[in-house]
Amino acid sequence: MQMLTQRLWSQGSSRWHMGELAWFRYEHIGREPEWPTSLWEYGEEIVGWAWARLPGHLDPHLDPAHIQVADRVLRWFDSVAESERRTLTVLDAETDLTEIVTRHGYREVDGEPFFIHLSRSLDNLPEPKVPEGYTLRPVRDESDADARAAVHRAAFSSQRWASQVTGESYLQVMRAWPYREELDWLVEAPDGTPVAFCLVWLDEHNRVAALEPVGTDPRHQRRGLASAAILGALRAVRQLGATSARVCARGDDDYPSARATYQSLGFRPFARNVSFVRDAGSQ
Numbered sequence: 001m002q003m004l005t006q007r008l009w010s011q012g013s014s015r016w017h018m019g020e021l022a023w024f025r026y027e028h029i030g031r032e033p034e035w036p037t038s039l040w041e042y043g044e045e046i047v048g049w050a051w052a053r054l055p056g057h058l059d060p061h062l063d064p065a066h067i068q069v070a071d072r073v074l075r076w077f078d079s080v081a082e083s084e085r086r087t088l089t090v091l092d093a094e095t096d097l098t099e100i101v102t103r104h105g106y107r108e109v110d111g112e113p114f115f116i117h118l119s120r121s122l123d124n125l126p127e128p129k130v131p132e133g134y135t136l137r138p139v140r141d142e143s144d145a146d147a148r149a150a151v152h153r154a155a156f157s158s159q160r161w162a163s164q165v166t167g168e169s170y171l172q173v174m175r176a177w178p179y180r181e182e183l184d185w186l187v188e189a190p191d192g193t194p195v196a197f198c199l200v201w202l203d204e205h206n207r208v209a210a211l212e213p214v215g216t217d218p219r220h221q222r223r224g225l226a227s228a229a230i231l232g233a234l235r236a237v238r239q240l241g242a243t244s245a246r247v248c249a250r251g252d253d254d255y256p257s258a259r260a261t262y263q264s265l266g267f268r269p270f271a272r273n274v275s276f277v278r279d280a281g282s283q
């Protein structure tokens with residue numbers, strides 16, 4: 001999946017980055033039974049992957065040169081989905097794929113949360129700054145995994161929902177290609193507890209970095225800590241040869257904070273995800 005994602009990478013027409021794919025596959029333990037996943041080949045070459053999330057969501061990633069495989073991918077999805085209502089997500093630029101999913105009875109979903117893609121060049125990165133008493137540093141080694149998972153949970157949990165990232169699942173992320181400790185940045189509070197973070201993934205072949213995930217413990221937000229972690233990680237990935245970075249954030253007005261953070265650092269939107277739905281009986 002990652003190699004196809006790397007081969008298909010192109011800014012503006014590729015929904016996925018091979019590094020963030022590692023994050024999404026490994027951030028939790030034990031999800032595989034909920035995730036029927038298929039690979040599609042043409043001759044010797046992988047030309048698509050399809051990741052279903054039961055009961056009824058599909059994330060497809062298909063080579064535009066072999067887009068006709070989408071018909072078979074959608075039939076495969078119908079064979080594994082467990083709900084009558086089925087959803088899938090594509091990038092807005094995937095117009096050929098959109099045409100095929102529409103032919104299969106899907107219609108675009110309006111008025112729900114959606115994600116945009118933002119990017120910036122890695123030229124002219126400011127120096128990261130943290131307020132007095134805080135410390136900025138990369139992850140050292142696997143002994144940081146528990147604390148790293150704890151700050152992730154602090155940032156990504158709410159009254160309605162708790163993140164399932166654990167020290168054990170974080171170790172799984174750290175052992176996945178192409179994770180590198182020197183691209184995983186933390187800000188520690190004066191007592192040494194990590195309170196903000198930014199993990200950056202490097203696609204060495206395309207020289208493009210992806211940020212996933214970024215967060216700050218709510219008790220320490222709006223002090224410039226996420227900005228500092230992002231700049232620390234981006235400067236490190238630039239040293240390793242990346243020339244640009246991209247990140248996804250909610251694009252709808254119900255969740256402006258992440259988008260505002262990236263925009264304040266010079267990231268600019270260039271694409272968005274589009275969701276489709278097919279209700280029972282509409283095929």
Ligand SMILES: CC(C)(COP(=O)(O)OP(=O)(O)OC[C@H]1O[C@@H](n2cnc3c(N)ncnc32)[C@H](O)[C@@H]1OP(=O)(O)O)[C@@H](O)C(=O)NCCC(=O)NCCS
Nearest residue numbers: 155214215216221222223224225226227257258260261264
């Ligand atoms: C988004 C998030 C990482 C920002 O962390 P943070 O440490 O508070 O961010 P910073 O202090 O570096 O903010 C930098 C700038 O971003 C903008 N910004 C950050 N949060 C904002 C908010 N809630 N509303 C509007 N603008 C905001 C502001 O311009 C801010 O500068 P200012 O405080 O001088 O006005 C944090 O809110 C968070 O962890 N949210 C939950 C997890 C999440 O959504 N992560 C991103 C997923 S893509």
